[in-house]
Each structure stands twice: as structure tokens, then as C-alpha cells.
Amino acid sequence: MAGTINKEVCGYPLSIFFIVVNEFCERFSYYGMRAVLVLYFKYFLRWDDDLATSIYHTFVALCYLTPILGAIVADSWLGKFKTIIYLSIVYAIGQVAMAVSAIHDITDTDRDGTPDNMTFHVVLSMVGLFLIALGTGGIKPCVAAFGGDQFSDHQDRQRRTFFSVFYLCINGGSLLSTIITPILRAQDCGIHSQQKCYSLAFGVPAALMLVALVVFIVGSGMYYKAEPQGNIMLDVCKCIGFAIKNRYRHRSNQYPKRQHWMDWAEEKYDKLLIAQIKMVLKVLFLYIPLPMFWTLFDQKGSRWTLQATTMNGYFGSLVIQPDQMQTVNPILILTLVPIMDSVIYPLINKCGLNFTPLKRMTVGMLLAAIAFVCAALVQIEIDVSRKQLLYLFISSSHFYFFFLNLIFRKHCPPSHQHPRTDDITSKPQEGNNAIRFVNGMKTAVNVSIPAANFGLIEPFSYSNYSLIKNGKVTFTLWSGSQSCEYSTDFGFGSSYTFFIPSTLVFGPNCQESITAAEDIKPNSVHMALQIPQYFFITAGEVMFSVTGLEFSYSQAPSNMKAVLQAGWLFTVAIGNFIVLIVAELAKLPKQWAEYVLFASLLVAVCFIFSIMAYFYTYIDPAEIEAQFKKNVNEDDEDNKHKLQKTEVEMNKRDSIKCHDEDDKDKQTKM
Numbered sequence: 026m027a028g029t030i031n032k033e034v035c036g037y038p039l040s041i042f043f044i045v046v047n048e049f050c051e052r053f054s055y056y057g058m059r060a061v062l063v064l065y066f067k068y069f070l071r072w073d074d075d076l077a078t079s080i081y082h083t084f085v086a087l088c089y090l091t092p093i094l095g096a097i098v099a100d101s102w103l104g105k106f107k108t109i110i111y112l113s114i115v116y117a118i119g120q121v122a123m124a125v126s127a128i129h130d131i132t133d134t135d136r137d138g139t140p141d142n143m144t145f146h147v148v149l150s151m152v153g154l155f156l157i158a159l160g161t162g163g164i165k166p167c168v169a170a171f172g173g174d175q176f177s178d179h180q181d182r183q184r185r186t187f188f189s190v191f192y193l194c195i196n197g198g199s200l201l202s203t204i205i206t207p208i209l210r211a212q213d214c215g216i217h218s219q220q221k222c223y224s225l226a227f228g229v230p231a232a233l234m235l236v237a238l239v240v241f242i243v244g245s246g247m248y249y250k251a252e253p254q255g256n257i258m259l260d261v262c263k264c265i266g267f268a269i270k271n272r273y274r275h276r277s278n279q280y281p282k283r284q285h286w287m288d289w290a291e292e293k294y295d296k297l298l299i300a301q302i303k304m305v306l307k308v309l310f311l312y313i314p315l316p317m318f319w320t321l322f323d324q325k326g327s328r329w330t331l332q333a334t335t336m337n338g339y340f341g342s343l344v345i346q347p348d349q350m351q352t353v354n355p356i357l358i359l360t361l362v363p364i365m366d367s368v369i370y371p372l373i374n375k376c377g378l379n380f381t382p383l384k385r386m387t388v389g390m391l392l393a394a395i396a397f398v399c400a401a402l403v404q405i406e407i408d409v410s411r412k413q414l415l416y417l418f419i420s421s422s423h424f425y426f427f428f429l430n431l432i433f434r435k436h437c438p439p440s441h442q443h444p445r446t447d448d449i450t451s452k453p454q455e456g457n458n459a460i461r462f463v464n465g466m467k468t469a470v471n472v473s474i475p476a477a478n479f480g481l482i483e484p485f486s487y488s489n490y491s492l493i494k495n496g497k498v499t500f501t502l503w504s505g506s507q508s509c510e511y512s513t514d515f516g517f518g519s520s521y522t523f524f525i526p527s528t529l530v531f532g533p534n535c536q537e538s539i540t541a542a543e544d545i546k547p548n549s550v551h552m553a554l555q556i557p558q559y560f561f562i563t564a565g566e567v568m569f570s571v572t573g574l575e576f577s578y579s580q581a582p583s584n585m586k587a588v589l590q591a592g593w594l595f596t597v598a599i600g601n602f603i604v605l606i607v608a609e610l611a612k613l614p615k616q617w618a619e620y621v622l623f624a625s626l627l628v629a630v631c632f633i634f635s636i637m638a639y640f641y642t643y644i645d646p647a648e649i650e651a652q653f654k655k656n657v658n659e660d661d662e663d664n665k666h667k668l669q670k671t672e673v674e675m676n677k678r679d680s681i682k683c684h685d686e687d688d689k690d691k692q693t694k695m
């Protein structure tokens with residue numbers, strides 16, 4: 026490091042405190058927004074599962090394509106500090122746009138609770154997501170590297186600790202936000218009518234992004250800011266381009282072959298640069314199968330969250346929202362990383378097994394495939410339970426209509442004797458419960474709860490369905506000046522019809538008098554069944570992602586660490602595009618079959634990767650670079666030596682020439 030750090034605390038530069046807090050807030054912002062995104066698409070913008078999943082993965086892919094852009098801007102133009110500031114502003118604007126796009130009141134002119142101009146909400150949210158992708162991806166390769174820059178060369182240990190704390194902050198931010206934003210989303214809010222509060226769920230991440238920006242700016246005076254050193258990525262591309270062109274120009278057999286195709290750049294480029302590019306290309310070649318891991322990994326936020334909406338989220342007295350299940354990932358990361366590092370890996374070493382980084386990554390891929398087999402099994406369980414529910418529904422509704430007809434024939438005038446046919450036949454969305462009342466009394470009854478009013482129900486009539494959340498609900502029934510209360514508990518995704526009997530006596534409560542028919546049973550498959558799939562995918566992440574990051578860093582030449590980081594992040598982008606392609610091409614009618622397809626693809630890719638890994642030889646870039654520098658120095662020494670020798674010889678020859686000429690002169694004079 027060229028500059029000096031002004032303030033240090035316990036041997037650490039004070040400036041990294043601001044960087045670590047910035048990362049925590051930024052990851053809170055990113056993961057918080059991402060946690061509720063797929064549900065926002067489905068329930069606010071009213072997209073179907075496939076479109077919601079496709080746009081979600083396009084967005085994630087974009088977030089991992091933009092790091093290349095951020096690295097180029099930082100290295101060749103603005104420097105890391107300014108790049109982080111400018112792109113964080115873009116990022117915060119994007120988050121604010123998302124929050125505004127989720128305010129249904131803006132276009133809800135008829136005040137029925139649903140937006141009337143969906144185009145406005147779609148366009149604004151897409152602009153917001155584009156700005157977020159530009160911001161989060163752009164700053165991604167800069168923040169960690171900027172943190173690393175704050176340490177001096179002799180602070181290797183501190184720098185390593187910084188990276189560990191940095192990773193913990195990523196997962197701490199992710200953990201908190203995936204707990205908090207789903208709670209905010211599940212609230213009802215609105216000016217004219219109450220709706221799920223997506224605006225607050227996006228608004229809090231927007232506020233956290235502003236906090237991240239302010240914290241980063243506050244630390245401004247303390248940072249070491251390295252000047253942009255020219256765009257190494259551009260140099261790499263130019264050198265590769267020249268090698269290819271030169272090879273093509275000399276394609277005829279008359280030219281002798283060279284050891285490596287990159288050696289064709291020797292005419293124009295430094296041998297050290299060529300050697301460094303060879304190292305990078307070797308690792309990039311190994312990256313080719315890696316996107317498949319991310320294809321599976323990033324479906325936690327889409328397919329798995331949608332799967333959770335069809336499950337039962339009661340954990341004792343605690344109710345878990347479907348999007349909150351994603352918190353299992355950071356919780357497991359925070360526990361598994363230390364366990365792996367201090368117990369599992371040392372134990373494997375003790376057993377005499379050489380568990381190399383590439384072997385770890387292979388095992389990580391297999392674990393992700395197992396996670397998807399678990400997801401498929403859970404899906405089969407859900408499908409089977411739904412079939413049983415449908416059967417129960419059909420048989421119970423036969424019985425129920427028979428019963429209704431009996432009541433109506435007995436009490437109703439002929440004009441009222443038509444049971445309604447618009448009964449709910451599929452599970453209500455978002456884990457809500459669809460509730461309606463049948464009034465068997467001869468007088469009209471009004472039924473209400475704080476969140477909904479079923480209105481005045483005429484004698485021998487049905488109310489409309491109202492969607493209500495899980496938990497205990499108390500209904501108040503009114504008839505004239507008399508009232509009574511009826512309470513019951515609801516799970517997730519059920520439908521009930523409540524019968525108000527002709528014999529109802531109003532009093533403090535009418536608990537015993539009202540009967541309930543369960544038209545659609547609540548979700549029966551418990552969300553806890555998703556824990557094994559989360560466990561396997563996270564164990565896979567620790568083995569694959571954490572090891573892969575370290576591998577990319579250790580195998581990269583000193584001046585191309587950022588290039589390989591960008592390459593590593595690029596595999597995430599490709600992985601997310603593969604979700605779109607496979608889901609679009611396969612179009613499997615059953616979700617469990619899609620999970621099995623993804624698991625099989627990963628196993629196949631894992632097999633190819635293990636063969637490639639077998640032939641990979643680990644290198645020490647620093648040693649190779651030192652060797653090159655030594656050779657150059659030796660060449661310089663040789664050249665110097667040769668030059669001196671030539672000079673001496675030339676001087677000798679000159680002096681001989683001079684002597685000869687002197688002799689000649691002497692002879693002529695004589």
C-alpha cells in the first residue's frame with residue numbers, strides 16, 4: 026500500500042469500520058428487497074409463477090453482469106471510492122422507485138384496493154430494478170477490494186480477518202432483512218384502502234441503502250484511495266485479440282508451432298503479461314461448468330419461496346411467512362462456516378484425505394443436487410396432500426349442498442332456492458383463507474371483523490368471500506341492536522363457510538351456535554419440511570462458494586485478482602440465465618419433475634467438472650511472477666554484461682585501429 030493509514034484501532038485501520046457497516050446496510054437493502062420480490066410480482070403485479078420466476082432470475086443475472094462494468098469504471102476512470110459513491114446513489118434511487126411502484130393508492134382511482142393502471146407500476150418497478158442491478162453489481166467488486174486496499178503489506182493477518190468479518194456482515198445483513206421485510210410485507214397499509222404493504226417492505230431497504238451511502242461518505246477522510254491504474258481488463262482483451270490475430274496470420278505450416286496459442290502475442294506484449302493471462306485463462310476454463318450450481322442455488326428466492334406459500338407456517342406460537350424461510354440460509358451460513366473451518370476440514374485432514382479446493386467445490390455441487398431432490402420430495406408431498414384435499418372438497422361439498430338444499434327448501438321462498446355456484450374450488454392465494462357466511466335466520470345479519478366487513482346478509486343468503494390472514498379472528502354478528510361474538514383460528518390456504526342457524530340467540534357470544542364447514546382444508550405440509558433442502562443447499566454454498574472465492578483469489582496473478590472476481594461473479598449471472606432457458610424449454614407440467622431435472626443436470630455437470638479438476642495443477646502465481654521478474658533481471662544482467670563486453674571489444678578494436686593508424690602515420694612520416 027502506498028499511502029499511510031491515519032488512525033488504527035487494535036491494529037486495524039479505523040476506515041474499515043465504515044466499509045463493513047456500509048456492506049451490512051447494502052446487503053440488508055439487497056436481500057430485503059429480493060426476499061419479497063417474487064411475491065410482489067405474483068400478488069401485486071398479478072403475474073403468474075413462470076413470469077415471476079423469469080423476471081426474478083433476469084434481475085439476479087443482471088446484478089451479476091454489472092460487476093464487470095463496475096470494475097472497468099473503477100480501474101480505468103473513477104477509482105473505487107468515487108465509483109462506490111456514484112453507483113450507490115443510482116442504487117438508492119432504484120430502491121426508492123421500487124417502494125413508490127408498490128403504492129397501490131397512486132393509481133387506485135376507484136378505491137377498491139387494486140391498482141387501476143398496472144402499466145405505471147410495472148414500468149416504474151422495472152426501471153427501479155434496472156437501477157438497483159446497476160448499483161449493486163457495479164459496487165460489488167469495488168467494496169471488498171477497497172476494504173482490502175486499506176491494509177498495509179505487513180497486515181496480512183488483519184486483512185484475512187477483515188474478509189471473514191466482511192462475509193459475516195453480508196450474511197448478518199441478509200439474515201436480518203429476510204426476517205424483517207416479509208413481516209413488513211404482511212402488514213396491511215394504504216391511504217384509501219388497505220393492501221399488503223409491499224411499499225414498506227421496499228421502503229425500509231431503500232432507507233438502509235441511504236444509510237449505507239451516508240456511512241460510507243462519513244468515513245471519507247480516513248480512506249486510503251488508490252488511483253485508478255489503467256484498465257487491466259482492456260489490456261487482457263487486447264493481448265488475447267492480438268494473439269488470435271497473429272496466430273491466424275501465421276496459420277501456414279511454414280511457421281513453427283508455439284507451445285501455447287497465447288505465445289503468438291510475444292511479438293507485441295510483455296512475457297509476464299502473457300504468462301499472467303495464461304494463468305487466468307486456465308482458471309476461467311475451469312469455471313465453464315460452474316454456472317449450473319448458481320442455477321440451483323438462486324432458486325431459493327423464487328421457486329422455493331413459491332413452494333413455501335403452499336405450506337403451513339405455524340411453528341408453535343410463531344408464524345413464519347413463506348419469504349421468511351429464506352433466513353434459514355444466512356442462519357446456517359453463520360453456523361456452518363465456523364464449524365466447517367474449525368471441525369470438519371481439520372478432521373478430514375487428520376484422516377489423511379487431501380480435501381483440495383476443487384474437491385470441496387465438487388462436493389458442494391453434489392450437495393446442491395441433493396437439496397433439489399429434497400425439494401422434489403416436498404413438492405410431491407404437497408401435490409399428494411392437495412389431491413386428497415380436492416377429493417375431500419368434492420365429497421364434502423356434495424354433502425354440503427345436499428344439506429343446504431334441505432335448509433333452503435324448508436325455510437326459503439322458491440325465488441331464493443338456488444345454492445350459489447361461484448364457490449371457491451382452488452386454494453386462496455398467499456396463504457390467505459377465504460371465508461363466507463350463510464344466514465339461516467329470518468332477519469338480516471351483519472358480520473364484521475376489524476379487517477373486513479361481510480356486509481348485510483339477507484335471510485337465507487350467502488355473503489361474498491372475504492380473504493383473511495392466518496391466526497385467531499373474532500367475528501361480530503349484528504342483527505338490529507343485538508350482537509354477539511364468534512372466534513376461531515385459521516391456518517394457511519383454507520376456505521370455510523359458516524352457518525348462522527335460525528335458532529341463533531344473541532348474547533355475549535354465539536360460539537356454540539355457529540357451525541363451520543371446512544370447504545378447503547388449510548395447507549397441511551409443514552414449512553419445516555423445507556429445512557433439509559435449505560441445509561443441503563447451504564452446506565453446498567459453504568463448500569462451493571466460500572471455497573470458490575478463495576480459489577479464485579489464490580490462483581489469480583497479482584494484478585488480475587479483480588478480473589477473476591468479475592469472472593467468478595459472471596458465473597452467477599450465467600447460472601440465472603440458465604434457469605430461464607431450462608424452465609422455458611422444459612415446460613414440465615409438474616414442479617417436482619422440474620426440480621429433479623435441475624438436480625440431474627447438476628450431477629451431470631459435476632461429473633464433467635470433477636474430470637476437469639483432476640487435470641488441473643495448482644499454481645502459486647506469486648512464485649511464477651517472481652521467476653519471470655528474476656529472468657528479466659538476469660536477462661538485463663546478461664545484456665549489461667554483453668554490452669560491457671562489446672564495449673570493451675569495440676574499444677580494443679578502436680585502440681588497435683588507432684595503433685595501426687599511428688604506425689601507418691609513423692611509416693609515412695619516416
Ligand SMILES: C[C@H](N)C(=O)N[C@@H](CCCCN)C(=O)O
Pocket residue numbers: 052195196199323354355358566570597
Ligand atoms: C447471503 C448468502 N449466503 C451470501 O453469502 N451471499 C454472498 C455471495 C453471493 C453469491 C451469489 N449468489 C453475497 O455476496 O451476497
